[in-house]
Amino acid sequence: MAQIKIDHVTRKFGKNEVLKDISFELEPNKIYGLLGRNGAGKSTLLNIMTTRIFASSGKVTMDQQSVVENDDILADMFLMSEVDLYPERMRVEKIFKQAELCYGSFDYKKAYKLAEEFGVKLTARFGGLSTGYHSIVKLIVALCVPVNFVFFDEPVLGLDANHRELFYQELLQSYEERPRTFVISTHLIEEIAQIVEHVFILDQGKIVIDDETQAIIDRSYAITGPKKAVSDYSVGLNVIGHQTLGGLRTDYIYGDLDDERVIPDTIKIEHVDLQKLFVYLTEGSVNYVKE
Numbered sequence: 001m002a003q004i005k006i007d008h009v010t011r012k013f014g015k016n017e018v019l020k021d022i023s024f025e026l027e028p029n030k031i032y033g034l035l036g037r038n039g040a041g042k043s044t045l046l047n048i049m050t051t052r053i054f055a056s057s058g059k060v061t062m063d064q065q066s067v068v069e070n071d072d073i074l075a076d077m078f079l080m081s082e083v084d085l086y087p088e089r090m091r092v093e094k095i096f097k098q099a100e101l102c103y104g105s106f107d108y109k110k111a112y113k114l115a116e117e118f119g120v121k122l123t124a125r126f127g128g129l130s131t132g133y134h135s136i137v138k139l140i141v142a143l144c145v146p147v148n149f150v151f152f153d154e155p156v157l158g159l160d161a162n163h164r165e166l167f168y169q170e171l172l173q174s175y176e177e178r179p180r181t182f183v184i185s186t187h188l189i190e191e192i193a194q195i196v197e198h199v200f201i202l203d204q205g206k207i208v209i210d211d212e213t214q215a216i217i218d219r220s221y222a223i224t225g226p227k228k229a230v231s232d233y234s235v236g237l238n239v240i241g242h243q244t245l246g247g248l249r250t251d252y253i254y255g256d257l258d259d260e261r262v263i264p265d266t267i268k269i270e271h272v273d274l275q276k277l278f279v280y281l282t283e284g285s286v287n288y289v290k291e
């Protein structure tokens with residue numbers, strides 16, 4: 001089973017070093033979440049993995065072979081991105097046909113079923129569809145091409161809540177029917193938290209988290225109680241943020257607690273959800289667009 005390796009990838013745009021020596025691996029048949037604030041470099045990373053652009057240094061390989069100029073490998077990957085690559089006048093059914101020509105086969109049965117469920121007319125011209133429907137057509141193609149690695153860059157852009165829900169259901173069903181690797185880059189963390197098995201958090205050009213979703217939640221804590229008691233308890237722990245409300249304080253911790261430490265009765269310890277952890281971990285790291 002194929003595995004993708006991102007090996008010390010750096011990417012600069014002029015003097016702006018967007019990705020800084022990034023390394024991680026994608027295993028077969030797993031659903032990944034790729035999270036990061038605006039401008040963190042998620043699209044850049046996905047574009048490098050699928051050779052739409054190239055790394056300044058480092059490499060991406062599939063089973064030890066570089067992805068660059070390797071048609072066999074590229075035929076096994078699909079990137080659904082915000083960019084609309086289809087001509088305005090192209091009809092939806094022609095888009096499906098084109099995907100079949102590019103990838104050698106296409107799951108028409110599933111595509112027609114999805115088109116019906118989402119309410120897409122096969123004869124509609126791409127340019128005549130709304131923003132949400134542009135995303136839907138691209139999602140249908142992504143789920144119906146015969147590849148083992150599907151990358152979604154902001155897959156639910158413009159989709160209403162019902163259509164987002166339907167997409168998540170269909171993604172999981174498609175995964176059950178034919179397990180493969182999905183990487184979902186999104187800002188809607190709460191919505192994908194239940195779907196992704198493994199999470200990468202990209203911050204300031206580095207991967208700051210690369211772990212199984214459950215393991216991340218297991219290591220994320222909110223310690224709440226009277227200010228002094230909380231501050232005393234948290235000394236030496238990895239506090240990634242805090243909140244105060246009147247005399248109460250909450251410290252957010254990412255990492256192991258000290259089992260030896262006595263927990264005062266006045267303190268409550270709970271796990272934190274992925275979104276909250278993300279907010280605190282990446283707080284203050286806005287990536288300004290460089291002139």
Ligand SMILES: Nc1ncnc2c1ncn2[C@@H]1O[C@H](COP(=O)(O)OP(=O)(O)OP(=O)(O)O)[C@@H](O)[C@H]1O
Nearest residue numbers: 013018036037038039040041042043044287288289
């Ligand atoms: N072609 C380019 N030329 C110059 N700078 C670029 C180019 N593409 C991306 N960048 C810069 O690289 C940084 C990362 O952009 P990227 O689109 O990868 O971020 P992102 O995490 O996908 O952001 P968002 O969540 O806002 O879509 C930004 O500072 C952006 O301005």
